[in-house]
Amino acid sequence: MKILMYSTHEHERTYAEEWAKETGNQVTMEMVPLTKETVAMAKGYDGVSVQQTSRIDEEVYRALHELGIKQISTRTAGVDMFELQAAAQNGITITNVAIYSPTWRFIHHGRSPKWGSLTPCTCSETLDASTSGWTTTTTSAGRVI
Template identity: 80%
Template sequence: MKILMYSTHEHERTYAEEWAKETGNQVQMEMVPLTAETVKMAKGFDGVSIQQTSPVEQEVYQALAEMGIKQISTRTAGYDMLDLETASQNGLTVTNVAIYSPRAIAEMGVTQAMYLLRNIGRFNERMENDHDFRWSGDLIAKEIYTCTVGLIGAGHIGGATAQIYKALGARVIAYDPHPDPELAPFMDFVDVDTVLKEADILSLHVPLLPSTEKMIDKEAIAKMKDSAILINMARGGLVDTEALIAALNSGHLGGAGLDTLADETTYFGKQVDAEAVPGDYHELAEMPNVVVTPHVAFFTNVAVRNMVRISLNDVVAIKTGERCKNIVK
């Protein structure tokens, strides 16, 4: 079987080569994303695997179908770059890697939260800019076991996040439209308003859908504590960036840890000229109570290996008619 991997990164190559050797399948790796221009590269292949945040154009689906390809496998948990309805209309099955390493995302979120909770960025700013090594009451920190951590979304990543915070002694509350009773030992399920109002650390773990776009807007932020820390390891579009910046500037929020931004597709994952970087990134990155990372919460050796192998296994499963648990409904 011949599989084309789009948007291949160097760190994925070893794992793809290992998989091909083990399974006897052929994998061709290309660095370009799947687009209306590059879809022609898939001719002669049995399936495709992608990893991108840029939307797949409408004409791509028909082109793949005309080549006899029956699926698109994304090496990510998120699949908002794909139009599921158009894929279905063209006989294409979409799969994602929902569980590649929930701990990887969870650990990054907790890391950023602890950095912000202990005011490390603010201390660094004073030391670097003013050579001021004094303590002051405005930078006294809370200890994590005294905090309430609020989760919006309690799936695999939210569940892993809850377990880490619970082990650190924090109180964990969560809102999820479909609460999993197996997670009850690690969190208390409450309504979304209670999460917003009571959380010292608010962590987002939901997909980007029309119903969740800008769910953290001016009104939601107004319900949060003045000292609250917002953590977004999910999708940038969940947060109204303008409202977030206003709240940080006014002192209404204590800080923000962001592995994703709404406009990230134009520069995350690339090296770009300074003028190509949007102003909202510059404004956020210059704040000592904000941490911005370029969508790398997933970026561990365990996660990358699993993403590659699961995605390629799914291509084979769809092609051969085997059972596949990662089909996006």
């Protein structure tokens, strides 16, 4: 799987590189945010990951859809930068960070996300919200929005 990380911070690089190596996924890290000017960078990728507070314009979702992107994973707990209806209309799933921890980046699908009881998981499978509601993302365990 090829993932493009927008708005990458220096402290995230080691974790993303380690995860990519462990899972065999390709991760490209860029420092720029996802905007209508930078959305074309996602061409050829399977998904994108963001960490930004600026709003993502509706035309970005259309462009991502045209590029075949089906998921945006935010490396934040908040989702107020997203136009959730525009994302849904373009077939894009938004996932966010449900908990913060630099140590536990993944949870196993069958476990409930309780602090201190997380089990690392290296699978890259995304779960449907109708099953357990939890999904693995590029850097964290998150909830499907």
